[in-house]
Each structure stands twice: as structure tokens, then as C-alpha cells.
Amino acid sequence: MSQLTIVDLAKKLGLSKSTVSRAFRDNVDINPATKARILAMAEEIGFSPNVYASSLKANKSLTIAIIIPEFGNKFFSQAIKGIEAVARSKGYHTLIYVTDHQVQNEASIVRSLANGRVDGVIISASGEGKDHSHLQLLAERGIPVMFFDRAYDDWKGGYITGNDFDSAYLATKHLIDNACKRIAYLAINPNVSIGKVRKDGYEKGLQEVGIPIRPELILDTVNDADQNMKDIAHLIEREKPDAIFASVERLAISSIRVAKQLEIRIPEDLKIICFSCLDIADLIDPALSVVKQPAYEMGQLVTKYLLDKMEDPENTKFANSVYLDSQLIFQKSSLK
Template identity: 70%
Template sequence: MSHITIIELAERLGLSKSTVSRAFRDGNDINPNTKARILKMADELGFSPNMYASNLRANKSSTIAIIIPEFGNKFFSQAIKGIELVARSKNYHTLIYVTDHRVDKEASIIRSLINGRVDGVIMSASGEGHDHSHLQVLKDNNIPVVFFDRTYDDVNTSYVTGNDFEASFAATEHLIENDCRRIAYLVINQNVSIGKVRMAGYQAALEKYKIPFDANLVLDTVNESEGNMEDIKNLYKIQKPDGLFASVERLAISAMRVAKDQGINIPSELKLICFSCLDIADLLEPGLSVVKQPAYEMGKTATEYLCQLIAKPISFSNQEVTYLESSLIFQKSSKKNH
């Protein structure tokens, strides 16, 4: 009985083939009681529809691509959990691609997706380069894209991110309130969207407290620990900051390693706060103060938007941004001794 066809199932039920077919799609174009009757009979007879074949006929893959710059931090793993939760609930599969922060690799990945492999793309921009024409290929092939965390400002679509300006302002203000006056801003590629916004929040807090901005205290460093540790060590030796605001988690970890290696006491000599989704920040010594992003919620929200765009395409005249609240958790690394 497992080889029963959809035509035979329709005959058993006294319904048309198209009515039976609609019962296996995630739509509301069929009476719920009729759908329940069809699914019950299908289960009894061991009928399983060939969804792959029907997807090909409908020119749909039921697959979403996730494009991220890296795997190497907790933020992206949490975001992917949120993406996959919503994707599964909407009967989508996911494919994950990693750009290694390279726009040429990002462009190559996107070009590989246009032959019906995916119905939509959720991406966090690689951040490299000024030419984003490769994304036009998606538009030309009616494949919607939604950005999360990192975006390209010149691409008009939905973008889901944290309230990075306000969070960066509050993080810098916290360091100032704990007696820091020479606060260094640590970033990997300050030209990427989040790098620019977080730096703007940092500068705004300095301005509020009439602390002159010093470009020598901005460290735009590399993405691997050996190189950025050397840069942080030189920054400390030459500029003698009393506070560090790290725009990404790995720079805070590198800073803690440099401090340990150089005998710099955190927090009495150097205070530290960073953007991070690290679950064990409180177990570090000293406990690490963090701006904790809503990574999981970001992934969920971006996927909900993408599914809406797949179902009902929209032409955007500008970028529509959704801001989600980050939470600031102040621990020992950023607090003055009482």
C-alpha cells in the first residue's frame, strides 16, 4: 500500500487530485475538515507525497541560504538557532555558507544560489569592499534577501540588528562613570556597518562628557588573535589607555590575554567592556562586562521577515531597519574598586 499514488488516494476519497494536493501544502486554501480527512486517509494507506517533485514544478526549493562572515563566535551560532527554529516551522530547509569576511567569496556564494537552489537568503554582510553589485543577481532572479547584524547600506531590503548606537553609548558612559578618561575603541574593520555605528556611540558618549576624541585610541586591527594581541600590546604601551571598549568579543579576550601576559591588572589599571554573547562571561577572572546582543531573537525575526517576502514579494525603496534591544551586564572587569 505504500506505493499508492495521489490519483488513487483522490479516488478513494472521492475528491479531485488538486484538492488532495492542496492538503499537503502549507496553505489555507482548503477546508480544515477536508484537509484532516485527506491526511488521515493518507496516513492509513501509507501515502507520502513527493514534495521534491512538486517543489520543482512550482519552481520552489523550500530552502533558505544563511550567509555569515564566520562561525567563530557565539553570536552567529545563537542567531542560526533562531533562524532554523522559524525555518523548520515554515517547512524550510537551511544551507549555511561562510564568507570568512571576504566579499569575493560572498559574491561567489551568491552567484551559486541563483539556479533555483534557494527561495531566499538571510545574510550578515562580509563587510569588505564598496561594490555590492553581486546582490543585484538575487534581485534579478526574484530571490529576496534579509540582512541581520551586518548590512550594506546601499541595499534596499529588511535589516534586523541590535540597538548598537545606544548600547555603545551606554557601555562607554559606564567606563567614564568608573573614572576612565583614556578609553580605547577596539574594532575589526571599522568600515563594516556595525563597526561604524558602535564607534559613533562611543564618540557620542565622549562628547557628552567633554572628553576629546583621540584617533590614536581607535585600534582597527586584524581578525586573528596573534596579530590583534600584538596590536593591543603596542596600543597599551604607547597610548596608556585606562579603559577598553571592544566592539567584538574576540578583541576583549585578546585584551585579557595581553593584560595577563604584561602584568596589567583588570580592573584597577585597565577597565574593559565588550559586545559579546559569551555565556561564561561571569566565570572569567575578572568577570567580563558585556553588551549582550539578542542574537537568537535577531535570527528568528530576520527569518520571519524573509518568509513573508518569499510568500509576498515587496519592492523596497529604502532599507527598513528593525532594532532589537541589547542588554548591558556590568561585572568586575569594568568597575572601579570601592
């Protein structure tokens, strides 16, 4: 039996080839009842469209690139799940690239993608840097870009992120409400957008109740666990903070390890809270207080926006940033 074609299916249904084609592309410009009838008949006669051939004719790769700073963070693994769920539902594949927080690596990856290997790019910024001309290259090649979680100050498009300022402010207020007065703020690469915003929220929480901002309690450390533990130990021994607000989860874990080494009790001597998507925060001893970001939902939404942008790149909605609410979960590590 010869292979069935979209023309055969259209003839059987008494519809035009373009109408049948729109049903398989999940086009919104088709009556839902008509679409259901087309798909039901396709199932009945065993017809399956050649998506790959269609993509070649349309000069599309049906592939989306995801560029992230790191894998070793639960936030990104959850965000990728959200991205892939939406991408797969629309017939797209994904390629994942990791920059190790280096903007030069990001630039190299973007230049390699600008040859048309992908139809769109989703990025979480690697580091601030000064030269982001690689993003302009994508624009020149007509490849849509959407940022999530982290963006650059000179990025003119919108992006999907969490309400980090409000969350950092509320986390700081929580520590203050639990009798903390010397609250240390720990960050890695504070020049990235989220680092700045979270620090601003922390400072607002202090200023609102008249606690001075002490630069000596603000630690800018590194990704390396051994080095950041040394930096945290030095901070604790020198400045004697009564609380630590970590902008990323790995710094909270390092702080717990340092406290154990120094025989500092949590939460009696030192309270801790951090931004984190850890599912096992309640199993840490003591249970870790967290600002839990909607990582999966962020991944879903940024992918929906990218796909919309690919269809309608001039739509002004893509210049607006979208802020999703995080969940503050207060557990033993930050309570009186």
C-alpha cells in the same frame, strides 16, 4: 497495497485536492479546523506528501543559503540555530557559506547561487568594499535576499539587526559612570555597518559628558589573534587607557590576555566591556561585562522575513530595517 495519493485523501475527506494541498503547505488561507481534520486523517491512514516532487513541480529547491563572515563567533552559531529552526519548520533545508570577511568571496558564492540552486539567501555582510553588483544578480534572477546583523550602505532593502548604537552608547556611559576617562575603542573592519554604528554610539557617550574623542584611543585591528594582541599591547603601553570597549568579543579576550602579560589588573587598572554572545562570560576571570545580542531571535526573524518575501516580494515592509534590543550585562570586568 498501492501508495496513497493526495487525491485519495481528498476523496476520503470529501474535500478538493487543492484544499488538502494547502494544509500540507502550511498555507494561511485555510480554516484551522479543516487543516487539523486533514492532518489527523493523513496520520490515521498513513499518508505522507511527497514534498520533493511537489517542489520540483513548483520549480523550487526548498533550500535557503546562509552567507556569514565567519564561524569563530558565538553570535553566528546562535543566529544559524535560529535560522535553521524556522527553515526546518517550514520544510526548507539550509546551505551555509563562509566568506572569511572577504567581499570577493561573498561575490563568488552569490554568483554560484544565482543559477537557481536556492530559493532565497540570508546574508551578513562580509566587508564594505565598493562593488556589490553581485547582489543585483540575485535580484535579476528573482532570488529574494535578506540581510541580518551587518549590511552595506548601498543596500536598499531592510535588514534585521541589533540596537547597536544605543547599546554602544549605554556601554560607554557605564564605563564613564565607573570613573573611566580614557576609554579605548577596539574594532575589526570598522567600515562594516555595525562597526560604524557601534563607534558612533561610543563617541556620543563621550561627547555627552565632555570627554574629547581621541583618535589615538581608537584601534582598527585585524582578525589574526597574534597581530591584534600586538596592536592592543602597543595601544595600552603607549596610550595608557583606563578602559577598553571592544566591538567584538575576540578583541576583549585578546585584551584580557595582553593585560595578564603586562601585569595590568582588571578591573583595578583597566576595565573591559564588549559585544559578545558568550555563554561563559561569567566564568572568565574576572567575569566579563557584555552587550549580549539577541542572535537566536535575529536568526528566527530574518528567516521569517525571507520566507514572507519569497511569497510577496513587492511588499514594502521589506524596505524597513528592524532593530532588536540587546541585553547589557555588567560584571566584575567593568565595575569599580
